[in-house]
Amino acid sequence: MRVKIEKLDEYRWQIPREGKMRVPGLLFASEAMVEDLRKDKSLEQVANVATLPGILGRSMAMADVHWGYGFPIGGVAAFDEDEGVLSPGGVGYDINCGVRLVRSNLRREQIAGRLEELSLAVHRAVPSGVGSQGHRKLDDRELHQVLEQGAGWAVRNGYGETADLEVMEEGGCMRGADPSAVSDRARERGRPQLGSLGSGNHFCEIGHVAEVYDEEAAAAFGLEAGGVTILLHTGSRGLGYQVCDDHLRMMIRASSRYGIDLPDRQLCAAPLGSPEAKQYFSAMACAVNFAFANRQVLTHLVREAFERFFNRSAVDLGLGLVYDVCHNIAKWEEHEVGGIKKRVCVHRKGATRAFGPGHPDVPARYRRTGQPVIVPGDMGRYSFVLAGTGRAMQESWGSSCHGAGRRLSRKAAMSVARGRALFRELQDRGIWVRSDSKATVAEEIPEAYKDAAEVVDVMDGAGLARKVARLEPMVVVKG
């Protein structure tokens, strides 16, 4: 299907309403990005989302959009409380896949000569790889508590500090979680995996602040040029995948029952007030909480590794959590619709919440700057820290991009990597990569991703988020 696209300005493109689309599509991209997007089905997916009942405003795609399944990755859509639907395909399999940023008092020079040993220490501390398991298998009662309490469970059980909870989306615990909505299979997949990174694009990265664009916001986030940082990217592991899978099956039947016309079965959905949607939401919230707890336990393991390595306490090292953001989630939020404040259900699939200054859901310490928006790039170049804006509240349901976005398939990336000494290449650039799988590193080569700088420039140019700092990697542990 050839999707029409019209340029609105330097960073905005509209997909006009046609066929069964209920609203237009809106893409944030540069001219060069649009040329690339015409080659795959991303734009068709934006148009498909626009056909779902009760969609409000526009079906949106952030600058890191790429072809996913059902919703595009980088897709954002909000639905009316009475007329709208909830779609597991609008959240994705890795529910609450997300990223968190930890700052430190360490300077780049203090670790630059010790990267080989530091990378080994972090790799040893962080369970990673295909099917990786955490250091603690949860019993039934513990798993129930994790699903209900999220990161709060981890903190109460010695993994981190209460202060960490203040700087997580939802305070690290999503309301509405009901463990009885989570299947035995999902529990079995998740039970051994709390405190594990997984594989694929998940990582733990030690880096430094290479450039500061906004001194005031950077200071509020605890970042300064040359300071050492830690990024952690992972999600709800097998538990989340299974929750999505279980409910897709249910929603396929529900879509037919409620007469929802689907251009792609992966978009199957049920009315927000229906028992099916309520059940999915309860289970999804459990997976969201599992992911929050997972990142919290991993943060604790990394802090411990740093304490051992530097023989100093985490407090002395200043290992404070800056923020934790969700990438794949559906949430009830209050937004202005036609000048009236309304409760809407926002789906973000491969997108980040980017609430602006003054919003009550932004932690008090960031209320002047807007929430931190953490945008990981690839392992060879850089990542970015942005701040949410008031404009994002008006234009994109308070959302921005979540990463660089893939440009090569895994197979194509393997082909580009063939015959190259990737670990050595990256070491020559001052980056020590550790992984149990050479194949994963090949699939994740820097060339597999778009340039994150181009992506954040579009978001900054469109006013959806403001550039605060650029981070560059020094140690990367891949799954």
Place this chain on the structure above:
Amino acid sequence: MDRGYLMRDHTADMAIELWAPSELDLLVQGARAVVDLLTRGASVHGADTREVQLSCVDAEDRLVCWLNEVLWLALSEGFLAHDARISLGERELRATVIGEAGAREKIASEIKSVTYHDLWLEHASDGWRARVVIDV
């Protein structure tokens, strides 16, 4: 028509194309493709068996549910399927799955799930063809 499968590129994921003279053969090819992807091509032997029973809404749904069941056997207990004796009802599938038990160490790649996206199943005069996108 002969039988087989092929991995196809997809930006974020992986697609498999399947072809076989019958739907039953096609389902077996799909199981082999999923295990091939999980193990990055490791050889799988063994004569262990597992019983599977599924209900589904139609043939496309049956294909996705079956492949997810093969995935579940691999992830939950390291059972890697290489063959199956399958019988189909209008909205159900029963199978004796044949494979290698306890082979978790051969799993070298992560599959999150088999998806319904861009799903395509065709019964032509010379046999069956399908395409399934897998979230990896």
